[in-house]
Amino acid sequence: MLRCVEPEWLDELPPEDPRAIRSRGDLQRVNRWMGQAGIMRRALLSSRGLTAPRVVLELGAGDGTFMLTVARSLALGWKDVKVILLDCKDIVSNETLHGFKALGWDVETIKADAFEFLGQAKQRSVDAITANLFLHHFRHERLTQLLLQAARVADLFVACEPRRSTLALVGSRLLWAIGCNSVSRHDAVVSVRAGFADEDLSELWPDQDDWRLTERAAGLFTHCFVAQRSGRSMGPQNEI
Ligand SMILES: C[S@@+](CC[C@H](N)C(=O)[O-])C[C@H]1O[C@@H](n2cnc3c(N)ncnc32)[C@H](O)[C@@H]1O
Numbered sequence: 001m002l003r004c005v006e007p008e009w010l011d012e013l014p015p016e017d018p019r020a021i022r023s024r025g026d027l028q029r030v031n032r033w034m035g036q037a038g039i040m041r042r043a044l045l046s047s048r049g050l051t052a053p054r055v056v057l058e059l060g061a062g063d064g065t066f067m068l069t070v071a072r073s074l075a076l077g078w079k080d081v082k083v084i085l086l087d088c089k090d091i092v093s094n095e096t097l098h099g100f101k102a103l104g105w106d107v108e109t110i111k112a113d114a115f116e117f118l119g120q121a122k123q124r125s126v127d128a129i130t131a132n133l134f135l136h137h138f139r140h141e142r143l144t145q146l147l148l149q150a151a152r153v154a155d156l157f158v159a160c161e162p163r164r165s166t167l168a169l170v171g172s173r174l175l176w177a178i179g180c181n182s183v184s185r186h187d188a189v190v191s192v193r194a195g196f197a198d199e200d201l202s203e204l205w206p207d208q209d210d211w212r213l214t215e216r217a218a219g220l221f222t223h224c225f226v227a228q229r230s231g232r233s234m235g236p237q238n239e240i
Helices: 018-034 036-048 065-074 094-102 114-120 140-153 166-172 182-193 200-204
Strands: 055-059 082-087 106-111 126-132 154-162 211-218 222-229
Touching: 018 036, 018 065, 018 182, 036 065, 036 126, 036 154, 036 222, 055 065, 065 082, 065 094, 065 126, 094 106, 114 140, 126 140, 140 154, 140 200, 140 222, 166 182, 200 211, 200 222
Parallel strands: 055 082, 055 126, 082 106, 126 154
Antiparallel strands: 154 222, 211 222
16 A cells, blocks of 8 residues: 555644544544554663653644653653643543552643754753654654654654554455444544555655664554664753
């Protein structure tokens, strides 16, 4: 299946539109069905072990509930983490923010375009960048730019994306069965077609020498990419 990037309806609807609100609820359910939080948690733990990152930047964080689920699964071992939830829409609720604080994690929301933000961030200023169902929004050139920026800003990059496979395409067409609305059903199919397979992301990563790259299928519908800086200290400035 050739990669094909098309607009997603949720990106085009105003955040307060009832169809968008409902679709964001669907997304939480789809994340659970795909096992995204567990895949992200395992990828982070296998890269960092018990050494908690000081600053994690989540790109395209949406309503922040995905990262909160990941944080809850890690908080027992990882203390004093700061999470930056970045999205071009301001849709993180106070309840979600309190969820992070209840774990003892610091949280900041930033409404910004990911490219502009990364372009201005200092070199190696965060320990880890995470992205869930975000990279597939971008075509080849933009994606290359984003990965170049990420490699400059962080020591670890983890992305959990839709897998571009026949099984995932079939799954995306069955979302009506778990009650997803027309926006979610449309976007799910578009997302799988824009998803990743093989070494799609490794091939775009800017530096093949100083980084350890892992790219694989995870669960039934997910494509997981991990880039970890190797051979250098893990002590960034943490000043954005
Ligand atoms: C499919 S949603 C995933 C949200 C969240 N990661 C999750 O799993 O629930 C993709 C998110 O990326 C955001 N987004 C798309 N393009 C962006 C950009 N250029 N900069 C920042 N956020 C962007 C959208 O607003 C949306 O919230």
